[in-house]
Amino acid sequence: MTVKTGDVTPLLSFRGVTKRFGPLTANDAISLDLKAGEVLALLGENGAGKTTLMNILFGHYMADEGAILIDGNPLPRGSTDAAIHAGIGMVHQHFTLAENLTVLENITLGTEPLFSWRRNIRAAREKISSMAVEFGLDADPDKLVGELSVGERQRVEILKALYRDARILILDEPTAVLTPQESDSLFQTLKKLTARGLAVIFISHKLNEILSHTDRVVVLRRGKVAGTVKTSDADRAGLARMMVGEEVKRPTAEAMEPGAPVVRLAAVSCKAGSEAQSLKSVSLEIRAHEIVGLAGVAGNGQRTLASLLSGLAVADSGDVEILGAPGTDDPTALVARGVARIPEDRHATGVVGEMPLWENIISEERRSAEIARAGIVIDKGRALERTRNLIKEFDIRCEGPEAETRLLSGGNMQKLILARVLSRGPRFILANQPVRGLDEGAIAYVQRRLLEARKEGAGILLISEDLDELFALSDRIAVMYHGHLSPARPASELTVGEVGLMMSGQGAEAA
Amino acid sequence: MIGDLLEILLTAGFWAATIRIVSPLILGTLGELICERAGVLNLGIEGIMTMGAMAGWMWVYQGGDLWGGIVFAAFIGALFGMFHAGFTVYLGLSQHVTGIGITLFASSLSYYVFRMLLPTATTPPKITPFQPFAVPVLSDIPVIGEALFTQTPLTYLALLSVPAVWYVLERTPLGLAVRMAGENPVAVESQGIDVLVVRTGAVMVGSAFMAIGGAFITMSAFDAFYFGMINGRGWICVALVIFASWRPGKALLGALLFAGLDALQVRAQQLAGAQIPYQFFLMAPYLLSIAAMVVMARRARYPKALLVPFRRGDRV
Ligand SMILES: Nc1ncnc2c1ncn2[C@@H]1O[C@H](COP(=O)(O)OP(=O)(O)O)[C@@H](O)[C@H]1O
Ligand SMILES: [Mg+2]
Numbered sequence A: 001m002t003v004k005t006g007d008v009t010p011l012l013s014f015r016g017v018t019k020r021f022g023p024l025t026a027n028d029a030i031s032l033d034l035k036a037g038e039v040l041a042l043l044g045e046n047g048a049g050k051t052t053l054m055n056i057l058f059g060h061y062m063a064d065e066g067a068i069l070i071d072g073n074p075l076p077r078g079s080t081d082a083a084i085h086a087g088i089g090m091v092h093q094h095f096t097l098a099e100n101l102t103v104l105e106n107i108t109l110g111t112e113p114l115f116s117w118r119r120n121i122r123a124a125r126e127k128i129s130s131m132a133v134e135f136g137l138d139a140d141p142d143k144l145v146g147e148l149s150v151g152e153r154q155r156v157e158i159l160k161a162l163y164r165d166a167r168i169l170i171l172d173e174p175t176a177v178l179t180p181q182e183s184d185s186l187f188q189t190l191k192k193l194t195a196r197g198l199a200v201i202f203i204s205h206k207l208n209e210i211l212s213h214t215d216r217v218v219v220l221r222r223g224k225v226a227g228t229v230k231t232s233d234a235d236r237a238g239l240a241r242m243m244v245g246e247e248v249k250r251p252t253a254e255a256m257e258p259g260a261p262v263v264r265l266a267a268v269s270c271k272a273g274s275e276a277q278s279l280k281s282v283s284l285e286i287r288a289h290e291i292v293g294l295a296g297v298a299g300n301g302q303r304t305l306a307s308l309l310s311g312l313a314v315a316d317s318g319d320v321e322i323l324g325a326p327g328t329d330d331p332t333a334l335v336a337r338g339v340a341r342i343p344e345d346r347h348a349t350g351v352v353g354e355m356p357l358w359e360n361i362i363s364e365e366r367r368s369a370e371i372a373r374a375g376i377v378i379d380k381g382r383a384l385e386r387t388r389n390l391i392k393e394f395d396i397r398c399e400g401p402e403a404e405t406r407l408l409s410g411g412n413m414q415k416l417i418l419a420r421v422l423s424r425g426p427r428f429i430l431a432n433q434p435v436r437g438l439d440e441g442a443i444a445y446v447q448r449r450l451l452e453a454r455k456e457g458a459g460i461l462l463i464s465e466d467l468d469e470l471f472a473l474s475d476r477i478a479v480m481y482h483g484h485l486s487p488a489r490p491a492s493e494l495t496v497g498e499v500g501l502m503m504s505g506q507g508a509e510a511a
Numbered sequence B: 001m002i003g004d005l006l007e008i009l010l011t012a013g014f015w016a017a018t019i020r021i022v023s024p025l026i027l028g029t030l031g032e033l034i035c036e037r038a039g040v041l042n043l044g045i046e047g048i049m050t051m052g053a054m055a056g057w058m059w060v061y062q063g064g065d066l067w068g069g070i071v072f073a074a075f076i077g078a079l080f081g082m083f084h085a086g087f088t089v090y091l092g093l094s095q096h097v098t099g100i101g102i103t104l105f106a107s108s109l110s111y112y113v114f115r116m117l118l119p120t121a122t123t124p125p126k127i128t129p130f131q132p133f134a135v136p137v138l139s140d141i142p143v144i145g146e147a148l149f150t151q152t153p154l155t156y157l158a159l160l161s162v163p164a165v166w167y168v169l170e171r172t173p174l175g176l177a178v179r180m181a182g183e184n185p186v187a188v189e190s191q192g193i194d195v196l197v198v199r200t201g202a203v204m205v206g207s208a209f210m211a212i213g214g215a216f217i218t219m220s221a222f223d224a225f226y227f228g229m230i231n232g233r234g235w236i237c238v239a240l241v242i243f244a245s246w247r248p249g250k251a252l253l254g255a256l257l258f259a260g261l262d263a264l265q266v267r268a269q270q271l272a273g274a275q276i277p278y279q280f281f282l283m284a285p286y287l288l289s290i291a292a293m294v295v296m297a298r299r300a301r302y303p304k305a306l307l308v309p310f311r312r313g314d315r316v
Helices: A050-057 A080-085 A103-108 A121-135 A150-163 A180-195 A207-213 A236-244 A302-309 A331-337 A346-350 A357-362 A380-393 A410-422 A440-455 A467-473 A496-503 B002-009 B012-037 B045-061 B066-090 B095-117 B144-149 B153-171 B173-183 B185-190 B195-221 B233-243 B248-272 B278-297
Strands: A012-021 A024-034 A039-043 A065-070 A088-091 A168-172 A199-204 A216-221 A224-230 A261-270 A279-287 A290-295 A317-322 A339-342 A428-432 A459-463 A476-481
Touching (some): A012 A050, A024 A050, A024 A224, A039 A050, A039 A207, A039 A236, A050 A088, A050 A168, A080 A088, A088 A150, A103 A121, A103 B173, A150 A168, A150 A180, A180 A199, A180 A207, A199 A207, A224 A236, A236 A440, A261 A302, A261 A459, A279 A290, A279 A302, A279 A317, A290 A496, A302 A459, A331 A339, A339 A410, A346 A410, A357 A380, A380 A410, A428 A440, A440 A459, A459 A467, A476 A496, B012 B045, B012 B144, B012 B153, B012 B173, B012 B195, B012 B248, B045 B066, B045 B095, B066 B195, B153 B248, B173 B185, B173 B195, B185 B195, B195 B233, B233 B248, B248 B278
Parallel strands (some): A039 A199, A039 A216, A088 A168, A168 A199, A290 A476, A339 A428, A428 A459
Antiparallel strands (some): A012 A024, A012 A065
16 A cells, blocks of 8 residues: 655656666566656767566566556566556667568557457547647558658557557667657657657667757666666766766877878779669779778768678679788688678678587687687587677677677677677778777777777778768778769868768769 | 360369369368468468368367367367467467467377377278268259269358358458458457457368368268378468468359369379379369469458567557
């Protein structure tokens, strides 16, 4: 029996919720409250435990300890059905929609008794369109989800929750996949929702959004609540400090004398497959102790250049020289020469998610004398030891070397890739979008590691869409536009504005 | 020769045979289709059909009535479906390995039980199977009437189950849950429905269909049970599901195509006499089916979560 003492019972409260995955404590005795009509930000680095906490609330996971109260009543554990009936709606970080089914089917699943003779499609369509108008969430109910853009899919996810009369809406990193315009319209929708008394849990690690669109901030760090502040009392630096535990500063490059060339491209042309841009007479030199930044809007030939430099494509004409030998279509040979590859899409081409960490760590040198006995039989003991050391050295947060790699958060997966390639002391590093989708702490970490590699003598090609990053790290910058590459010029002689113009094809040297 | 073949195509006998051959195939194919739409490949089909053929027949042979035999076969099929689901849905084991295991186990068990109950039978004992039933009026239509409407009740059941399965899958909330379980199980869980229950139910119902398909062979097409009776029909059904791109209507088309070729080859054998080895005709429907598969399977749209186990509490 709780005796009410004037205060309102919170709509939702977590009481000492703990969740462990093997030796890893993803949520450690978390307690927090949520009031009706409030937008609560849940802030934390990748892997801090935000999604896990929400998965417990929504009934995907079962907490090991602690309880969740809705209006003061305990919520049954591990049941999404109970969560939905308690008025909780969740927009997952990775959408849970069936692409081959229609919007209406995705929304109405589970809203009618399973054993009834027909689905009430007309009523559903009416309800969806009236909600769409009311909250500014357009969606064509009869379209297949597979045909929708990411922003549209997110609207469908929100409609799914509202269709079931959610009182608490969880949004797990909703803006990570949206354009700035789409984010704005999302915030408009949120305003309309909170005006009707809905409570929102908004997960993000973008400080600007949190500061301007939420009422209160709970910061998670390594599974624990690191602090709770009213948004009006919070500031960027303070939140960042709470999130990471220390001041995060992105590193800056120190001046360094470049050494001998590691990569030389002379008038290289390369035809790409139908969906990628071909290279047109590209010339580029990358030297030791040097980072060359490659700017450009995605799809202007960066991918083809990356394929060429990692042995996945060969030039049609022109000279390619990588670490003293001609280019090749044998990636293994390039790795043996000392090329390190940090691929653009970690999940698709960086790691094999279903394999354990240790297999991913040794995957590029399965036949090396260190790992394989007589080049044939893998010495698992050694591989495990090596992986354990790297986990420690690169601070990869995981269950251990035998854990499945897909379970890692984005930042930790990137650290795994860094560990794999940097531990070999590479002489050329192809870093394709190395910090995309990472949080501040992880970004600073990756950048620091790249700068260290440069100091030790590696030449680095840094492909990025983020001009601030390029200017902070690069010695020289080149711009790619429609398959043409501008000459690389010292970063100190360029401005962000100039590079931006060249990226849109207007700079003098871009053509 | 070509002229003779065309003449065959115009006879009611040919079409009646086609419909007869298609009945067990369509039942098996629908069963497999239901399992796969929920995301579970069921390679136990060959064994479950054998089991259904034995169980239904045995029920009648022991004095039960025909429809009781069908219900019994369906029940046994569902039971084996439950085994399959237990291993693949609840324990997340390989669907291929479990399915082949069920086929080996169920086939052998059928023969074992048959021998155990009838240890001394030498010539296969017979039952009185389902008799053809001429639908009044409709059966008087020339050619079509004789082909479609003078079949056994089990054939009518098989043909009617095509629109029925389509309706349940496409038009009812249950069917939506089944389809969603085969496309994205996490989406099903996120709407408060237990994926494991949905998948298990689908596999059990699908397996019951397969068993009825098997029972058709001993209780409608023939009147006895003997070894090797199913003779690969289960595998044909697995292929037909792909041919049909997981749609009940197309499954019927595919099954008709195969059955038609099969009915045609028997007649073509007689035409050709001894000039062409008869094995060539036996092979023809399979060859042509493979060719059709190659063409159709390219455009097939797989259920996205087919073969993917769902584990509660796994990362979503
Ligand atoms: N199902 C799971 N099995 C094992 N580890 C998991 C699982 N889900 C999350 N983790 C781990 O728990 C930690 C917290 O993850 P998560 O909650 O996704 O972080 P966030 O959402 O804050 O980025 C991470 O280290 C992650 O690898
Ligand atoms: Mg997350």
